[in-house]
Amino acid sequence: MTNPTVVPSGAILNELRELGDRKLFSVYLDLSVGSNGMRSHEVFLKKKESQFLELIGDDATRRARFQTVMRGVRTWLDERYNGSSPGAALFVSDEGEILKAVHVPAHVESLFAFQAGPVVAPLARMVEDYDHHCIVVVDNTRARILSVYLDKVEGEESYADETIPPRTHGGGWSQARFQRHRAGHVQHFHTELAEHLRRFVKRHGSGDILLLGTDEATAELQRELPPALRERVRFIGPASADEPAAALLGRIRTLMDQEQTREDEAVLERLERRVREDYLAVGGVRATLQELQSGKVETLVIGRKLPRAGKQCARCAFVLANGEAACPYCGGELGPVDLYEKMVELAESHDAKVEFLEGDAEAELLRRMNGAGAFLKFQ
Numbered sequence: 001m002t003n004p005t006v007v008p009s010g011a012i013l014n015e016l017r018e019l020g021d022r023k024l025f026s027v028y029l030d031l032s033v034g035s036n037g038m039r040s041h042e043v044f045l046k047k048k049e050s051q052f053l054e055l056i057g058d059d060a061t062r063r064a065r066f067q068t069v070m071r072g073v074r075t076w077l078d079e080r081y082n083g084s085s086p087g088a089a090l091f092v093s094d095e096g097e098i099l100k101a102v103h104v105p106a107h108v109e110s111l112f113a114f115q116a117g118p119v120v121a122p123l124a125r126m127v128e129d130y131d132h133h134c135i136v137v138v139d140n141t142r143a144r145i146l147s148v149y150l151d152k153v154e155g156e157e158s159y160a161d162e163t164i165p166p167r168t169h170g171g172g173w174s175q176a177r178f179q180r181h182r183a184g185h186v187q188h189f190h191t192e193l194a195e196h197l198r199r200f201v202k203r204h205g206s207g208d209i210l211l212l213g214t215d216e217a218t219a220e221l222q223r224e225l226p227p228a229l230r231e232r233v234r235f236i237g238p239a240s241a242d243e244p245a246a247a248l249l250g251r252i253r254t255l256m257d258q259e260q261t262r263e264d265e266a267v268l269e270r271l272e273r274r275v276r277e278d279y280l281a282v283g284g285v286r287a288t289l290q291e292l293q294s295g296k297v298e299t300l301v302i303g304r305k306l307p308r309a310g311k312q313c314a315r316c317a318f319v320l321a322n323g324e325a326a327c328p329y330c331g332g333e334l335g336p337v338d339l340y341e342k343m344v345e346l347a348e349s350h351d352a353k354v355e356f357l358e359g360d361a362e363a364e365l366l367r368r369m370n371g372a373g374a375f376l377k378f379q
Contacts, residue, residue, distance in 0.1 A: 007102065007103050007104070007105060007149075007150070008102060008104060008123045008126045008127050008150070009127060010127055012100070012102060012123065013120055013123060013124055013127060013348060015100060016091065016100060016118045016120050016123070017118075017120070017345075017348065017349065019091065019099060019100075019117065019118055020117065021116040021117045022093070022116070022117070023094050023114065023115070023116055024091055024092060024093050024094065024099065024114070024115075024117075024118060025069055025090075025091070025092040025093075025094075025112070025113070025114050026089070026090075026091055026111065026112075026113045026114075026115070026118050026119035027073055027089070027090040027091075027092060027111070027112050027113075028087065028088070028089050028104075028108050028109065028110055028111040028112075028119070028122055029041045029044070029045075029077075029087060029088045029089075029090075029108070029110055030044075030086070030087055030107065030108055030109060030110045031081070031085065031086055031087055031088055032086040032087070032107060041077075041110065044110045044112070045070070045073065045074070045112075048112040049066075049070055052066055052112075052114075053066065065094060065095060065096065068095070068096035069092050069094070069096045071096070072092055072096045072097070072098055073090055073092065073098075076090060076098055076101055080101060081103075082103055085103040085104055085105050086104070086105070086106065086107055086108075087103075087104030087105075087106065087107060087108035088101065088102065088103055088104055088108075089101070089102040089104055089108070089122070089123060090102075091118045094114075100118075102123065104123075104126070104150075105149075105150040105151065105152045106126060106130070106150045106151060108122055109122070115337075117345070119338075119341055120341075120344065120345060120348065121340060121341045121344040121345070124344050124348060124354060125344075125354075125356045126150065128353070128354050128355070128356060129260070129356055130149060130150050131149075131206075131207035131208060132147060132148070132149045132154075132204060132205050132206045132207050133147075133148040133149070133206060133207065133208055133209075133210055133252065133256075134146070134147060134148075134197070134200065134201050134204065134206035134208070134209045134210070134232075135148060135209075135210045135212065135248055135252065136197060136209060136210070136211050136212065136213070136221070137212045137213055137239050137240070137241050137243065137248065138190075138193065138211070138212070138213040138214075138217045138218060138221055138241065139213055139214050139217045139241050140186045140189070140214070140216065140217050140220070141160060141161055141162075141186075141189065142158065142159065142160035142161075142241055143158070143159045143160070143193050143213075143241070144156065144157070144158050144159075144241060145157050145158075145159065145196070145197060145200050146245060146248065147200070147204035147206060148249065148252070151249060151253065153245050153249070154204065155204055156245065157196075157200060159192075159193055159196050161185070161188075161189040161192075163185065186220065187220065187224070190217075190220045190221045190223075190224045191224050193221060193224070194221065194224040194225050194226065194229070197209075197225070197229065198226065198229060201229065201232070206232070207232070208232050208233075208234040209229065209232045209233045209234065210233075210234060210235045210237075210252055210255070211233050211235065211236045211237075212236075212237055212238065212239035212243075212248070212251075213238070213239055213241065214238070215238070218236050222236075234259075235252075235255055237251075239251070260358070261358075261359060261360075261361070264355075264357045264358060264359065264361035264362070265360075265361050267301060267355050267357065267361070268301070268357060268361045268364055268365055271283065271301050271369075271373045271375065272368060272369075274375065275369070275373065280298075280375060280376040280377075280378070280379060281373065281374065281375050281376060282373060282374050282376065283368070283369035283372075283373040284369050284370050284372065284373070285306060285307065285321050285339065285343075285370050285371065285372045286321045288300065288343065288372045288373055288374045289310075289319055289320065289321060289339075289343065289346075291374055291376060292343060292346040292347060292350065292352070292374065293318060293319065293346060295350050296376045296377055296378060296379075297347060297350065297352045297374045297375070297376060297377070298352060298353065298374075298375045298376060298377045299352060299353040299354070299355055299374065299375040300343060300344070300347040300352055300353070300354045300355070300372070300374050301355045301357065301365065301372065301373045301374060301375070302340065302343060302344065302354065302355070302356060302357070302365075302371065302372045303356070303357045303358075303361075303362035303363075303365045303366055303371045303372070304340060304356075304362070305362060305363075305366050305371055306339065306340055306366065306370060306371025306372050307321075307322070307339065307370065307371065308338050308339050308340050309322040309336065309339065310322055310336070310337045310338065310339035310342060311324055311334035311335065311336060311337065312334065312335055312336075312337045312342065313327035313329070313330060313332040313333070313334055314332050314333045314334070314335055315327065315330050315331075315332030315333070316329055316330045316332055318330075319337060319339070319342050319343075319346065320334065321339065343372060352374075
């Protein structure tokens, strides 16, 4: 299997799911640089290597295979890691073949797991939580358009009309004619910019538009946008067309964090109301698990702090919350699983959306519903 290094996307999640239930290592590494100027991932890898070798014991064949896995991980870091991404996710076969490598352009918690099937929840969370943003910075003669994903500029284009005459401050009929002439040029510029923006959004798959610039220019551009683009405008604010990309990212980072907090609170409020009214919603890990495996879930609502200890039947593959001694459906033997990972996996396999709550909303979800709930497609 080829293993090109990629960034998180829905297509990558699909490719990982196609690996099925084969036994493999899922290795997530925090590659960010600490305050001492060093990366701490090697300390993490050495710790995990020691733990796994202790579990393997004196089995020479298994020890050799595991050490091949570790060499493969370190070789990828030395030769394939781009040096700038703050995280990476590697999916490695038991024989040491790197099946898929993902550069993660956002912070990720280190994890080293060996299980049936890949651990996809951390990547799924990024794909669900991060939209492709389009930033437009505009005045009446020029514009910059940026595609932003996972806090990184993926593409940037400039657009300008050098034929627009500068403002003058004279008076009389000649000045009025000049201003009408200039206004026609400005309108033509924004009409062409709107078409340029339409093609850019389509090409980059932008989910929303953040419109920055002078009050006059942003208002004019909005009037020229087709309805489909106008509906995607999420924020309008001031900015200079010369503002550096890093400053623009800092500006929208704060905006997006605030918007995410509001959205999480709204999701939790709607879920609690629907559960209380018994209308196409359930709350709690056990009830959510049941509906996930029945294919009834439209949107899974989950937090990372839910109780993770679960069981899965070796015979029928049904997933249960902890506490069962044997599968209540077929009597099969139960093995331990990570409920958070399994619930996200079940949602993805049934094409259900996943809402990952954070902060105060996540804490409230844990307090009220043990960390999970779901909106249902049907009862």
